Amino acid sequence: MKVITIPGVEEYAAAHTTADPDHLLDLAAETRARCERPHMMIGPVEARFLQFFLLTLQPKRVLEVGTFTGYSSLSMIEVLPPDAEITTCEISQEHADIARKHIAAAGYGDRISVRVGPALETVSTLTGPYDFVLLDADQRHFPEYLDLVLPLLSEDGVVVADNVLWSGAVLDPEDSEPATEGIRRFNDTVVARPDLVCVLASVRDGMMFIRRKKATR
Template identity: 30%
Template sequence: MKMDKNLQKYIIDHSSPEDPVLEELYRETHIRFVNPNMLTGYIQGKFLEFLSKMITPETIIEIGTFTGYSAICLARGLKPGGKLYTIEINDELHEFSKSYFRKAGVESKIIQFTGRAQDIIPGLDQNFDLAYIDGDKREYTEYYNIIIRKMKPKGYIIADNVLWGDKVLDSNTRDPQTRGIIEFNEMIKEQRDIEKVILPVRDGIMVIRKI
């Protein structure tokens, strides 16, 4: 969501600072990669870290590693011995994100997969306390339907970009990414076995709790 720059600065000035490793990752992602805005930002990353630390999950599943910013934030809330399983479709990002997991001191907590989440998740033996969805927007509903079966009771699912630059307000859109988000939001709205709330953080974050 668009935010007044002065208000954004105020929020940053009154929040815990971004640590040097994440700051370096943010800069290098913007220098080296196309579509750097896919990266989780500082305030959103801090929000994810806070949620993870409050939930203290034993297991986390993430769809959409990109360069690893969100995985680092989420991994910091794991219980001792806990693991984060992160999936990225682009194999060219594997070693880059791994290098930052090492720098951040969370490499031993993170297990990386390359491929489609729909193919990988059903083969995992683990059930999850926390899930983070930030992959292909056209496939959000598919991701959810696979993940919800793997969630522990009272587990949390976090979905990013659910406001999609306010484009979700255009119900007549033919853009496939926007349609994917709209269909996901409407599907979640009708679910009765979960609690859910949309927060206007960055591009919209939905927090879902399995009852």
């Protein structure tokens, strides 16, 4: 994989970011012990970054595509209003089982619902409005998720798509992997749409923040 940050910068950022609470440290340890690609967790820098953002947005209904073992859901729920809920989609029964165990242990079983199955199918059965959507799986289909979630978004809702730099692969004209192509198509579509406002924040592997443009007063 291409290195897209100055060597050591990611580690320096993590060392100067508030550490995870104990229940997330336990979850991360089990994920590293049991799962093949533990780096798929958003990690503490992105988790704290999202938390700062969500503390301001205060969404009541959150949708996540890509539960993995529950790290990002459990990070988000900590800063949401007490009546807020998260629906999170996961294709792997094994990942979902680990996530559900940690979600229940942390006392959030009634507020985080893990839906198992291909997320394109799951999302197409959901009813909005959602105030915040995190896309963190199935990158080759990011453009299709955009089409599915925009109609479900509340008026001031925000979509964040993770890994939109794809370790720098989006910059490589030789790279035509389906995921790389999906992300490029997604990034190009979002920035070109006159009805949307976006920022591609180069936090970790790239986070695309998207909202609807408001009519100027």
